[in-house]
Amino acid sequence: xxxxxxxxxxxxxxxxxxxxxxxxxxxxxxxxxxxxxxxxxxxxxxxxxxxxxxxxxxxxxxxxxxxxxxxxxxxxxxxxxxxxxxxxxxxxxxxxxxxxxxxxxxxxxxxxxxxxxxxxxxxxxxxxxxxxxxxxxxxxxxxxxxxxxxxxxxxxxxxxxxxxxxxxxxxxxxxxxxxxxxxxxxxxxxxxxxxxxxxxxxxxxxxxxxxxxxxxxxxxxxxxxxxxxxxxxxxxxxxxxxxxxxxxxxxxxxxxxxxxxxxxxxxxxxxxxxxxxxxxxxxxxxxxxxxxxxxxxxxxxxxxxxxxxxxxxxxxxxxxxxxxxxxxxxxxxxxxxxxxxx
Amino acid sequence: xxxxxxxxxxxxxxxxxxxxxxxxxxxxxxxxxxxxxxxxxxxxxxxxxxxxxxxxxxxxxxxxxxxxxxxxxxxxxxxxxxxxxxxxxxxxxxxxxxxxxxxxxxxxxxxxxxxxxxxxxxxxxxxxxxxxxxxxxxxxxxxxxxxxxxxxxxxxxxxxxxxxxxxxxxxxxxxxxxxxxxxxxxxxxxxxxxxxxxxxxxxxxxxxxxxxxxxxxxxxxxxxxxxxxxxxxxxxxxxxxxxxxxxxxxxxxxxxxxxxxxxxxxxxxxxxxxxxxxxxxxxxxxxxxxxxxxxxxxxxxxxxxxxxxxxxxxxxxxxxxxxxxxxxxxxxxxxxxxxxxx
Numbered sequence: 001x002x003x004x005x006x007x008x009x010x011x012x013x014x015x016x017x018x019x020x021x022x023x024x025x026x027x028x029x030x031x032x033x034x035x036x037x038x039x040x041x042x043x044x045x046x047x048x049x050x051x052x053x054x055x056x057x058x059x060x061x062x063x064x065x066x067x068x069x070x071x072x073x074x075x076x077x078x079x080x081x082x083x084x085x086x087x088x089x090x091x092x093x094x095x096x097x098x099x100x101x102x103x104x105x106x107x108x109x110x111x112x113x114x115x116x117x118x119x120x121x122x123x124x125x126x127x128x129x130x131x132x133x134x135x136x137x138x139x140x141x142x143x144x145x146x147x148x149x150x151x152x153x154x155x156x157x158x159x160x161x162x163x164x165x166x167x168x169x170x171x172x173x174x175x176x177x178x179x180x181x182x183x184x185x186x187x188x189x190x191x192x193x194x195x196x197x198x199x200x201x202x203x204x205x206x207x208x209x210x211x212x213x214x215x216x217x218x219x220x221x222x223x224x225x226x227x228x229x230x231x232x233x234x235x236x237x238x239x240x241x242x243x244x245x246x247x248x249x250x251x252x253x254x255x256x257x258x259x260x261x262x263x264x265x266x267x268x269x270x271x272x273x274x275x276x277x278x279x280x281x282x283x284x285x286x287x288x289x290x291x292x293x294x295x296x297x298x299x300x301x302x303x304x305x306x307x308x309x310x311x312x313x314x315x316x317x318x319x320x321x322x323x324x325x326x327x328x329x330x331x332x333x334x335x336x337x338x339x340x341x342x
Numbered sequence: 343x344x345x346x347x348x349x350x351x352x353x354x355x356x357x358x359x360x361x362x363x364x365x366x367x368x369x370x371x372x373x374x375x376x377x378x379x380x381x382x383x384x385x386x387x388x389x390x391x392x393x394x395x396x397x398x399x400x401x402x403x404x405x406x407x408x409x410x411x412x413x414x415x416x417x418x419x420x421x422x423x424x425x426x427x428x429x430x431x432x433x434x435x436x437x438x439x440x441x442x443x444x445x446x447x448x449x450x451x452x453x454x455x456x457x458x459x460x461x462x463x464x465x466x467x468x469x470x471x472x473x474x475x476x477x478x479x480x481x482x483x484x485x486x487x488x489x490x491x492x493x494x495x496x497x498x499x500x501x502x503x504x505x506x507x508x509x510x511x512x513x514x515x516x517x518x519x520x521x522x523x524x525x526x527x528x529x530x531x532x533x534x535x536x537x538x539x540x541x542x543x544x545x546x547x548x549x550x551x552x553x554x555x556x557x558x559x560x561x562x563x564x565x566x567x568x569x570x571x572x573x574x575x576x577x578x579x580x581x582x583x584x585x586x587x588x589x590x591x592x593x594x595x596x597x598x599x600x601x602x603x604x605x606x607x608x609x610x611x612x613x614x615x616x617x618x619x620x621x622x623x624x625x626x627x628x629x630x631x632x633x634x635x636x637x638x639x640x641x642x643x644x645x646x647x648x649x650x651x652x653x654x655x656x657x658x659x660x661x662x663x664x665x666x667x668x669x670x671x672x673x674x675x676x677x678x679x680x681x682x683x684x
Contacts, residue, residue, distance in 0.1 A: 022424030082364030
């Protein structure tokens with residue numbers, strides 16, 4: 001298992017409180033997350049290197065050009081419009097009206113609302129960090145696609161699976177997993193994305209919803225009770241050519257392995273039936289017992305996840321998604337990778 | 343000029359800071375606004391009474407049933423879901439993805455995002471206050487439509503012109519002006535809405551955008567620079583049967599009477615040409631010099647507005663919209679009503 005990491009994520013360090021089910025809470029998606037995972041990787045003896053690709057194959061096919069231009073320039077434009085300092089966080093709050101005749105707006109405050117689907121901030125360092133995370137994902141993909149290893153891991157931060165083609169949210173700005181899937185597709189491969197984050201990967205689903213060259217399978221908390229609330233229901237199965245290529249397996253919050261294990265087996269059955277040339281795993285470990293309102297997976301359960309994924313025997317790229325309990329997320333990530341066994 | 347007011351607005355008293363162009367600011371739409379206006383009305387010798395109608399004619403034709411049910415139950419549902427206290431403010435933050443296949447969501451946190459277009463809160467008293475404001479507007483309309491007076495004024499708080507058929511924002515939850523226009527329409531009248539608030543009345547525009555029985559004419563700050571940013575451009579002129587029945591006259595922030603006067607004359611020309619049976623004035627006085635980033639209208643300019651509206655000689659219902667400088671908003675409202683002369 002080759003692992004890819006860099007320090008570039010540190011440029012994105014949100015500090016202002018964010019809304020979370022009624023309360024304002026300190027933002028949990030902080031640089032220390034990646035530092036803890038890196039330390040666990042080192043402790044476990046994994047080989048960790050910096051990015052080998054910086055050309056982001058797939059990025060411009062996953063996200064729209066307008067969105068990428070927005071995200072790259074958003075904070076500078078917002079500072080110019082508001083006079084706020086470099087350390088301030090640009091938060092979206094004004095939204096378009098359903099069915100309004102206007103196209104994408106001009107003012108940066110409106111553009112923040114247009115190009116997002118929650119109230120997450122854009123910081124001065126968001127673009128560079130998100131762009132560097134894509135490089136790590138692409139580097140891991142390159143190692144696997146070129147046959148240098150059977151499986152690789154990208155320590156992506158910020159995570160990606162809530163980012164849609166032209167919209168960010170849920171701590172996610174660029175969809176690292178979708179970029180890997182797209183890069184593989186562009187080589188003619190059939191790809192499956194297995195998303196085991198606690199939250200539904202609404203961005204990934206949306207990006208591939210109409211396509212049959214990427215299978216998206218997600219295990220997550222029932223969106224009737226949990227973020228992202230709007231998507232992730234079992235009835236969403238793809239559209240048009242993509243009909244049947246989206247599979248959602250929502251589970252009740254608080255589920256433990258007795259419910260999670262069978263759902264994972266079903267998800268892996270979907271992947272096996274699709275017979276992909278490459279597998280992308282959106283590896284959120286916020287399913288851990290320690291992770292506040294979540295599932296109740298324990299250390300051994302993450303070994304089981306890795307063992308099951310490894311058992312598929314498909315070229316695999318793991319991409320880091322969520323996981324917020326600083327004391328266990330490193331252990332849980334390494335447990336998955338160790339048990340994969342490749 | 344008969345005036346209508348009640349204390350019911352006090353149930354809606356937002357206190358938590360809100361985002362405003364990059365900063366968090368104390369919410370300016372507070373009960374004291376209405377108290378100051380009421381004091382000015384009394385001082386100026388206007389006859390002010392409580393509501394005479396409580397059946398809200400027009401309300402259920404302006405807003406969707408689903409939206410009204412949401413708004414009435416939102417705070418209680420949010421408290422039940424989050425465990426927050428009665429005094430807490432329910433703030434939307436999760437939004438649907440553009441083009442997503444999902445219908446209106448089930449979870450109250452998602453419903454808050456679905457049924458709003460900025461980050462304003464819903465409070466325990468929001469529904470009762472907004473519903474009472476509709477009663478005041480309907481009462482003013484009733485007095486005019488029944489021929490008991492030529493013009494009447496409703497001291498509506500919360501205001502209404504940013505509220506669309508199924509979405510709230512901009513301190514507005516139920517569209518008082520649209521309710522009056524609809525009630526008149528339902529009697530077979532042709533109606534014009536003249537919106538002189540500093541901000542574009544995007545909700546009112548959206549409600550009547552496809553219709554030719556209501557002319558919507560708005561003078562406001564250019565949305566390229568000001569809230570609501572997404573709508574209010576000169577090119578928006580209605581759609582389908584409503585083509586030509588929306589007229590936007592955006593002005594540069596900081597404009598004084600030298601620019602405002604000619605634009606008002608043009609707006610009144612549109613109203614005159616439409617020859618409405620009834621006129622609704624969305625009376626925002628946040629165009630005042632004292633109102634922070636705004637236009638630069640002074641006390642005499644509000645006399646000129648009232649004189650011009652009165653000079654149209656149409657049955658007229660004034661509905662209070664914005665105006666946030668507590669020291670001058672009462673004077674500016676009464677100046678309009680006094681100069682109307684009816």
